[in-house]
Amino acid sequence: MSTLHPSNFRTSTFRLLGFLGLELAYPWVALLLSAIYTIVLLGNSTILYILRMEWSLHEPMYYLLALLTTTDLGTELSTLPTVLGVLWGQCQKISLDSCIAQAYFIHGLSIMESGVLLAMSWDRFIAICNPLCYTSLVTGSSIIKIGTIVLTRCFLLTLPAIIRLRFFFYCCPHVLSHSFCLHQDLLRLTCSDIQFNSFYALGLVISTLVLDSVLILASYILIFCTVLTVASCGKRLKSLQTCTSHILTILVFYFPVIGLTMVHRFGKHLTPLVHMLMGNVYILFPPLMNPIIYGIKTQQICKRIQRMFYLERG
Template identity: 55%
Template sequence: MLCCNRTNSSQLTFVLTGIPGLETARVWLAILFTCVYMVALAGNCTILFVIGTDPSLHEPMYCFLSMLAITDLGLSLSTMPTVMDVFWANYREISFDACFAQSYFVHSFSFMESSVLLAMAFDRYVAICYPLRYSSILTSARIAKIGLAALCRCLLGVLPSLFLLRRLPFCRSHVLSHSYCLHQDVIKLACADITFNSMYALAVAVLIVVLDLLLIFASYILIAKAVMSIASPSERLKVLNNCLSHILAVLVLYIPMVGLSVVHRFGKHVSPLVHVLMANIYLLVPPVLNPIIYSVKTKQIRRGVLRLLTPRRIFSP
């Protein structure tokens, strides 16, 4: 029989692996991950502080950037407790309920980041294609509705897949291959038919991530058409430069996300180390790089960060 002893989910405990093959370097990995998390937390908190304290930045573009920073903070904080436990304390057990909650927040914030990037693409499209109507289209009320719609879309979209996961019996190995819980990692340990679960998870990923990516691509096609109608090459370059930060943020999120999905679904013979490294890159790189990208490429944010870090007398007249 495939399963003979089914474990009650309320009593079930999973074991987190960490990074296979690098157990002897646990302390060095702990230092590395701590530094990465601190950079992510400090960078996104700085972005929020700069935008919140500068009235000139209370514009649609920076409202969406604030949403992105909040999402990155949530993504970092959702994985940090178990990662720190694994590498600092060598504590690898996690209860089913805690794993369920962590998986929910990890996937919700991941999809939320995709939705926010789509909203930012819409912001760039309106700013470039309809500059005279920008403030009337992206009002405060409409921005709030966009943010609320993105939040509900992701939170409610992920919820059914995790309830479906909760109903499955687990009687095989309880060892997970990461230092935090991922839906696609947990579901492999179930000793029941997971076809419906997998199909639903795939449908949600397509309807959120793939759809968002296609709409972002479509928005840039329209932006490119508008830019080509500008006669001055210098003006074209200036307009495109305003989109560069967003394009980099899109690449930083989607390249690791697509890579992780491909490895999980088709990389059965790939080394477990590759799976783990891809998963950590996918969740840690965007929160770290997004604040750096926007601080370097956005003049107003850069000035705000410099003003925060530099004595005031340097900026005084």
Template identity: 50%
Template sequence: MWSNNSATPFLLTGFVDSEAVHHWISIAFFIIYFSILFGNGTLLFLIQNDHSLYQPMYYFLAMLAGTDLGMTLTTMPTVLGVLLLNQRKIAQRACFTQSYFIHTLAIVESGILLAMAYDRFIAIRNPLRYNSILTNSRVMKVGLGVLMRGFVTIIPPILPLYWFPYCRSHVLSYAFCLHQDVMKLACADITFNRVYPVILVALTYFLDALIILFSYTFILKTVMDIASAEERAKALNTCVSHISCVLVFYITVIGLSFIHRFGKHAPHVVHITMSYVHFLFPPFMNPIIYSVKTKQIQRSFIRLFSMHYRS
């Protein structure tokens, strides 16, 4: 039995029964880690240095890239520590803090995708008023609202973790700290911590996805009313990147939720793998999607490469 001591660390878990190949697995994770840092870092650099990208769409894209970087920098150090160095111990307060930022940034990402849907909605439904509606000050307010929603709404379930007594096994199920994993170790009434996240998910992920779906219903209706097939294709093409990122994010959310809800008898490695996919696949894919599907990003990258090549 573990003593109820705030100094007693939690123990993180890698791929159970695969410890012998943790070093090999860590190589794949390190490549993914580097790719995410490079891809999202490049996007941020391009948007900051190319004045042609000083538009609301790319401001929101910069927020998405920054959030993806934050999520990766929050999760991957402990993952690589477990897989590469077998550093499994994590102080309780560090664990709670990591959990706070993981869940906060996930909600922030959902909010940014919603804001990007709003941007596409205005661009296609009211193209003549686009610049007057999405002014820099309004984009800033939307961005701050998205950040505040994420950082404030996660406080209620995380704060009790700091004063819960932990007298059960301190072994966690993943190589990073998640609220639902930590709360199960508490020797206290965790009813609030069980109910609040369900309500929060409904009011964030589910509601965001529903609004995005409705916005694209109206966008599609507007596009279908355009007489020229070429103009219809051009309008839809501006939405492809965002739709792809939405699908990548929400499919992983649904997959993880489905596994947690109905996969109780599934092998533990399935739960672990799905968690890694949820937290790492969107940050990995988003820069690729926008680099492949957005001509302005491609042109900006070519200009940057050409300047370095000439110098």
């Protein structure tokens, strides 16, 4: 069967399955997710505001944090309309073009977040393993170059597989298993040849998420080896404390990614509710936790938040 059906994609619409099995609890689920989205938007917006207004945070490492926060906001804004539309009963249908655009941003921003986490590990590696060269290597211009590379990588590499979705023939029923669109979910519904998309998506995951995680792991192995050579226990602890926020952010991002990948690849026998829960954890958990992690672990941000809400003591 031909893979290109230009007459078909103009009329294709999909129904978002939403939260199958929780229909009776929809009002409570809607309130919960609305609250989570509100916290995510307020939390990440607050971090961005503080990073802009606090002059002591105008340093390269915090520019990377701003990029991470912007990525989290982008992920939330790309999924918020359809998720809340399904929950509040406003709209359970989405056009093919809108679905493809949403999948493009979700997957592109996921790869972008992985790239930012890799850049942050490079920053910590230089700061601890080669501190004398830190100011010369980690500069505002170097961060701009890194940000440009990360941005270009995520959106250009994602494009070939995503754009082909527009020309596939989709079998009925057009029912997606989430309240937002994912590349692998659309592949499940097509009757066309998906060999290119399957292999390309696998290669993309290996060359970005897997490679990034390996490089991050290697950088922290070198960091820990360097820290162990420090004679003073206090200095060891201080060096490791500078990495705590980043390590927690890495775990918060990669565990849901691994979980969702395993569910889609090997969990076909699992109930739709499991797929739905993993999909929402993948989308919501990192943007929810990152502002909390950096708000608590970064002293300047914590103090500024306290001043904003009149909680500073003395």
